[in-house]
Amino acid sequence: MPTVSVKRDLLFKALGRTYTDEEFDELCFEFGLELDEITSEKEIISKEQGDKKAEGASDVVLYKIDVPANRYDLLCLEGLVRGLQVFKERIKAPLYKRVMPNGEIQKLIITEETAKIRPYAVAAVLRNIKFTKDRYDSFIELQEKLHQNICRKRALVAIGAHDLDSLSGPFTFTAKRPSDIKFKPLSKTKEYTACELMNIYKTDNHLKHYLHIIENKPLYPVIYDSNGVVLSMPPIINGNHSKITLNTRNVFIECTGTDFTKAKIVLDIIVTMFSEYCENQFTVEAAEVVFPNGKSYTFPELAYRKEMVRADLINKKVGIRETPENLAKLLTRMCLKSEVIGDGNQIEIEIPPTRADIIHACDIVEDAAIAYGYNNIQMTLPKTYTIANQFPLNKLTELLRHDMAAAGFTEALTFALCSQEDIADKLGVDISATKAVHISNPKTAEFQVARTTLLPGLLKTIAANRKMPLPLKLFEISDIVVKDSSRDVGARNYRHLCAVYYNKNPGFEIIHGLLDRIMQLLDVPPGEKKGGYVIKASEGPVLRPDELP
């Protein structure tokens, strides 16, 4: 769940009132947010690097707010304020408009070389914007939040924002050999080739995480203006030439990526959030993107979609009885402008470009329920009549566990994952003979395989409890996993029972007696005849008490 950090006083100013921490926490809860932490820059630095380093840092109060992972429209102060103000009916949701420029439209031309590495791009222009320090910081922070979440750490989409007045279109999005790309990147004083940059950024704590996206590709994506100035080398870094500053008035935004849908959503979110500061509030200047096949599209889409939902469906899914008019009002409070139409039971809902999370009627139902207030919903019990059954294997396990304890044995609970060594080398078995399933991405050796026997876990439990008085009598009834090509996934569980007796003298008769007792409990008679059990000597590197005949 992403966390957005906002200055408390700035937030209250934008909301037009102040709250106590408790009041604001309550408001968040109701709206589906979580006031996670109240802190300050000073406190954060002091916690991470010690009081010394924190000296002189700002002690402006910060609210850290957890935002649901699909609500990209709440990832910055501007969006949070807009959402809460509409929710509290203090303002109406703005109408976002795409406008054509007075002069020539900005063009971004995609060449076919991008196809194999980063085939999609979208763009837009924020005209006559006015930044302040706080707005600028929020603009940068929103890009970072989008990069971390919907953009999947820039793998799916990367955002670049540029001072349009420093550039001259049309722009070209192409891909070139790294050695052929040379430019002065953000906050560097000289030019580097792409190869050099990739080396430099290997030690950059922020950028090193993105290098792998293009590192091993023969061609790197790059955007030029008509004079050959590099705007950016997505998804790594922008050029320094077109860097935006507090004085920037016209911003050219490009989003490149491998997922077209997400690139369009990301662009919509940025321009809807920050067109608030444009001279013509909430209007965005269109840009044209020409794809390699010659087709050209205009962005941002800023598409409004109409959905039709019957009022009784909402009532039936939530468990309330509201009039269609009231439901429309509730939805409007969630930035979903709604009205009752047709037979008086139909609600027409307008999904704004900020709400890409609304993909089905059930999403609309949820918003109605949130606006109604989850905790105002009448709790009722479903009349669903059913007869309960236990899963037979678990039923037997439960019965047997209790009788194992009654026989004086203590239950252990050990891990299902372990090292290859645990199930093979240490037991004197070759790993290939175990039929174990292997994990491809374990962070440590403890998670290399799923166990094929319960014995190692019990032995490790004994080893960790050597200070306990003897004897130790342990058992476990749990699942092991082995490969089995007859199953759809190629592996299956088996329920095993394993018991260990540990004392100064071996006491084989005790574990033997336990086995007899288990057989007695399972109603299996001793003896060779059919349905009976016998114990036979076998040759093996280790005794396998969990493998009953």
Next chain:
Amino acid sequence: MAAHAPGAGSGSGCSGAGRDTPSAPGAAMADGPVADVLLRRLEAADGGLDSAELAAELGVEHQAVVGAVKSLQALGEIIEAELRSTKRWELTAEGEEIAREGSHEARVFRSVPPEGLAQSELMRLPSGKVGFSKAMSNKWIRVDKSAADGPRVFRVVDSMEDDVQRRLQLVRGGQAEKLAEKERSELRKRKLLTEVTLKTYWVSKGSAFSTSVSKQEAELSPEMISSGSWRDRPFKPYNFSARGVLPDSGHLHPLLKVRTQFRQIFLEMGFTEMPTDNFIESSFWNFDALFQPQQHPARDQHDTFFLQDPAEALQLPMDYVHRVKRTHSQGGYGSQGYKYTWKLDEARKNLLRTHTTAASARALYRLARKKPFTPIKYFSIDRVFRNETLDATHLAEFHQIEGVVADHGLTLGHLMGVLREFFTKLGITQLRFKPAYNPYTEPSMEVFSYHQGLKKWVEVGNSGLFRPEMLLPMGLPENVSVIAWGLSLERPTMIKYGINNIRELVGHKVNLQMVYDSPLCRLDAEPGPPQTQEAA
């Protein structure tokens, strides 16, 4: 049999307060001759007497007197005994030997005849090595290295004073205080002296003092009953402050005791248990079937254990797979879909299931294929796996509890109603619901309960209505809703048993003593030990 009156401390020395172990032997010792003597002496004594002095006078072990004191104490106000500790110097075994036979250096001196002795021969004497260097530094002897047949030792003085022996003899005679502090500490360094702390009792008459104490019986015997002598015999009172003997027994694991209770709760509510005995799952059932898109962060290598062998699921229900593919990539069933290129290879990837919801998806798919639709209530409690960063509350595997109800026309209000009943059975009555986001439920709700200890609302579970994009491709009827909720088994268990580090609860590093000592799991009972009238 409850604990009877305390016997004499059976431990070493004068350990002070008696250890009231019920099995301590020698309960009758107090009634022996020592106790009698003690009482008679006390009757004659002016004020009181010291237990160590009495032992010395009687020539018995001090322990015997202590035993008598404790037995008499147990009888009531017969005597009063005050514990005192005194320090005393005692000879070590080596000190005793020197007090008897002289110091090593003196013994070396005496063995050197006037005509001298070969050094090699001298070194072979029992006191040779230690005594030689001491006698040399005392300048009692000298070594002539130029002697014809090797170095030879001669006396320097005709006679000497064995101060070490003399001092040790003083200490043995109880006159250690006559030695200077420096002399004592030198002898202690040579490990000839040691300072011992003696715990003694200063015994005086009690308010019910009497010399004629009749012997108390510790236990009732068959003979006493048959002869009727029990009527006249005094019995020792039971010692209720001592601990009893715990019976030998086996124990169930606390986490699994809690699991049993959760199963019980579900069964009481009419929920049928789903099969979950398949730790290995395909990405299809774990994610795709739940309408979780293929680029979702949970499907990352950092969060999920994928399998190298068997790497891919061989069989998938292809008809259903196509419906799932279409819903993800193009939408349908009233959905816009996610609009991305859905890949079968990605769905085939095997993994260790990250939630038991994968098993719920299989169960719902089976349900959807059975016509006509019959309403169900399902539950499961089993292991799930996450390739996460580990800390005090996170392991790579944990148990997930999941409840599912499918019926016509279920509402969010129904979900809340079921949750209220479920949590009431856990002893949690104050509930609050927060809007939340889950990829496969909509609407979604986090469940919070008010924690009395922390004085705040804490999250206790997650819930919601499964998305139509998950249910309709399975073939469930359109007006059927499925409500579901989940929580971990570990968290409520850690809160219930007051465990802060999950490794103390799960895995081989578990403390078996904790398993032995853990109480019954009564989830709906008030927290803390049950209060009985006697205990209050």
